[in-house]
Amino acid sequence: xxxxxxxxxxxxxxxxxxxxxxxxxxxxxxxxxxxxxxxxxxxxxxxxxxxxxxxxxxxxxxxxxxxxxxxxxxxxxxxxxxxxxxxxxxxxxxxxxxxxxxxxxxxxx
Amino acid sequence: xxxxxxxxxxxxxxxxxxxxxxxxxxxxxxxxxxxxxxxxxxxxxxxxxxxxxxxxxxxxxxxxxxxxxxxxxxxxxxxxxxxxxxxxxxxxxxxxxxxxxxxxxxxxxxxxx
Numbered sequence: 001x002x003x004x005x006x007x008x009x010x011x012x013x014x015x016x017x018x019x020x021x022x023x024x025x026x027x028x029x030x031x032x033x034x035x036x037x038x039x040x041x042x043x044x045x046x047x048x049x050x051x052x053x054x055x056x057x058x059x060x061x062x063x064x065x066x067x068x069x070x071x072x073x074x075x076x077x078x079x080x081x082x083x084x085x086x087x088x089x090x091x092x093x094x095x096x097x098x099x100x101x102x103x104x105x106x107x108x109x
Numbered sequence: 110x111x112x113x114x115x116x117x118x119x120x121x122x123x124x125x126x127x128x129x130x131x132x133x134x135x136x137x138x139x140x141x142x143x144x145x146x147x148x149x150x151x152x153x154x155x156x157x158x159x160x161x162x163x164x165x166x167x168x169x170x171x172x173x174x175x176x177x178x179x180x181x182x183x184x185x186x187x188x189x190x191x192x193x194x195x196x197x198x199x200x201x202x203x204x205x206x207x208x209x210x211x212x213x214x215x216x217x218x219x220x221x222x
Contacts, residue, residue: 034210043113043199043213044152089151094207096142096165099151 002028004092006100014108019077021103023090026071030092033073035064038087038102047088048075080107115200115214123222124190130217132183132200140206141183143175144199146216152199158183159206190221 003026013019023033032051036044050057050066050073057064063076077084085107090100113134122128132141140159144152157165158177166175172194174186183200197218201211 036213041197041216041218043201043216044211046210046212049210096154096157096206097152097211098154101151 002026002092002098004030004090004098004100006090006103008103009101010104010106012106012108013080015081017080019080019084019105019107021075021088021090021105023073023075023100024071025073025092029068029071031094032092033064033066034091034097035062035073035075036089036091036099038089040087044089044099077105080105082107082109113200113202113212113214115198115217117217118215119218119220121220121222122187122190124192126190127186127188129187130185130198130200130219132185132214133181134202134212135181136202136204136212137180138202138204138212139180140203141177142201142203142211143173143183143185144201144213146197146199148196156185157206164206187219190219192221195220 005024034049035047038044048064050064061078065074087102087104089102091097116131143155146152154167155169156175161177172189176184197216199216200214203209203211
């Protein structure tokens with residue numbers, strides 16, 4: 001079956017460091033992957049979309065990479081801040097979105 | 110306006126009640142979605158509407174009945190729910206059904222008693 005996996009349930013880092021979150025996919029080749037942020041009790045908020053022919057995409061302190069050889073997308077937050085603490089969801093899909101389980105990021109002061 | 114508005118924010122209903130969840134967007138998006146999210150789980154797709162027609166039903170029980178009265182509105186009618194249906198119900202919209210980001214509402218926290 002087509003799977004999208006975020007293997008880290010939680011990630012704790014110190015303020016100012018770079019957070020790196022991983023999303024792996026198996027048994028298919030997605031045309032693109034999306035990353036969302038979700039705060040407790042609220043809907044997901046779109047962050048970045050990367051297509052399979054794009055190696056890297058940036059938006060302010062955020063960077064996402066797409067490695068079709070490793071079947072993996074990495075999501076980076078540079079100069080992390082406590083306000084970046086949230087759950088980050090990777091998603092695949094064309095007409096629908098299938099989400100990974102998410103990684104809860106905690107940035108400590 | 111880049112908002113998807115969902116009402117109500119919270120809903121408590123008995124197992125014999127009939128209620129409706131509402132969703133509205135004014136971004137001109139032609140695809141609208143209902144997702145269900147249980148605690149500590151990712152959102153799971155329930156229904157997809159494309160150009161006001163139901164295009165995907167992910168084998169959702171008939172006690173959930175979606176409706177798309179027009180391109181800006183999406184409803185989810187609830188009847189005879191079970192306690193295990195308690196969850197956060199999320200509405201989303203996108204320009205099209207593929208290759209574009211989705212905009213999510215804040216959700217309706219539903220509790221079935």
